Amino acid sequence: MSDLLLSEDRDGVRTLTLNRPDQLNAFSQALYVALAEALREADADPEVAVVLLTGTGRAFSAGTDLLEMKQTASGGDESAAHGFIGLVDSLAEFSKPLVVAVNGLGLGIGVTLLGFADLVLASTDARFKTPFTTLGVAPEAASSFLFPRLIGRQNAAWMLMSGEWFSAEEAHGMGLVWRVTSPEELLPVARAHAATLAARPISSLVAVKETMTASLRPGIEAARALENAKFAELLGGPANIEALVAFAEGREPDFTSLPPGA
Template sequence: MSDLLLSEDRDRVRTLTLNRPDQLNAFNQALYVALAEALCEADEDPEVAVVLLTGTGRTFSAGTDLLEMKETASGADDGESHGFIRLVDALTAFSKPLVVAVNGLGLGIGVTLLGFADLVLASTKARFKTPFTTLGVAPEAASSFLFPRLIGRQNAAWMLLSGEWISAEEAHEMGFVWRVTEPDELLATAWGHAATLAARPISSLVAVKETMTASLRPGIEAARELENAKFAELLGGPANIEALLAFAEGREPDFTKLPPGA
């Protein structure tokens, strides 16, 4: 297991912990691949009934590593962007219960992956943001399909269109989060619920999850295809470049001076 991702097994619950605290658990390619492989391994392990995912430090995940995104947008990387796709493939295919304990801030993929979770618990200090419009790009990870079904069209529209922060309490009211706890109670509470599930027959857990998610798969695949096309179309465009330059320069982006329609 990579140092970027910690793993611990107890009572048929595998706890995976994002471990880039100095980078606010932002996903670089290595972390995308590590989590994707860990999910696949847990899915295939007959001793694992449930996966519990959380993060170290004060942030669950700050999303995609923007420095790496800037290299991708400028054409300076080696073209390897497979890690994100591998992770979403793994989340889509994961057949066992996935419980997520959001210990702090969640941005981008740190929010959109929650659309694949079966239970989401959050600290009172957690906040959520899908910054696609503020980065000049399109949604990801089938969030354009999953979010409206999870929290309703208008709540999803606000999250995906505005790029504004959503508090843990607001997320709970929307139905995006199942339980909200005090920070020092979060992991124990989440693990307790995961352990309750893990005491059930794995075959039954898998069957229940399959019956709940099978009808969603065609929509997930269609949404991912369209999102990926739109994301590729916008990545490196005027709005995205302005957003990434603003981030690098420590200022707010100014989209008012872009060419018409950009």
């Protein structure tokens, strides 16, 4: 297991911890690959009943590493896009219960992956943001399909379109988060719930998850195909370049001078 992703097994629960605290656990290509591989390995391991995913430091995940995204947008490196797609493939195909403990900031994929979780617990320190419009890109990870069903169409529209922050309490009220705890209680409470699930027969857990998600699969696949096409269309466009340059320069993006329709 890479140092970027820590792994611990206890009582049938495999805890995977994103471990780039100095980068707020932003997903580099290497971390995308590491988590995708870890999910596949846990799915195939007969000793693992449940995966618990969390992060180190003050963030759960700050989303895609924007420095890598800038390289991709400039035509310098397309591998990060493949790493992202591989992770979403693994999330969509994961057959066992996935419990997520959001310990802090969640942006981008640090929020959209919650659409594939079976239980989401969050610390009161957690905050959520899907910054797609502020980056000049399209949604991701089937969030355009899953979020309206998870939190309601209008909540999803505001979250995906506005790029505004949501508190843990607001996310709980919408249904994105199942339980909110103090920072100190987050992992103990999440582990206790994961252990309760892990005490059940794995075959039954898998059957329950399959019956709950089977009808969603065609919609997830269609949404991902459209999202990926729209993302590729917008990546490197005027709005996206302005957003990434502004990030690199430490300023807010200015979209007022973009060409009409951009």
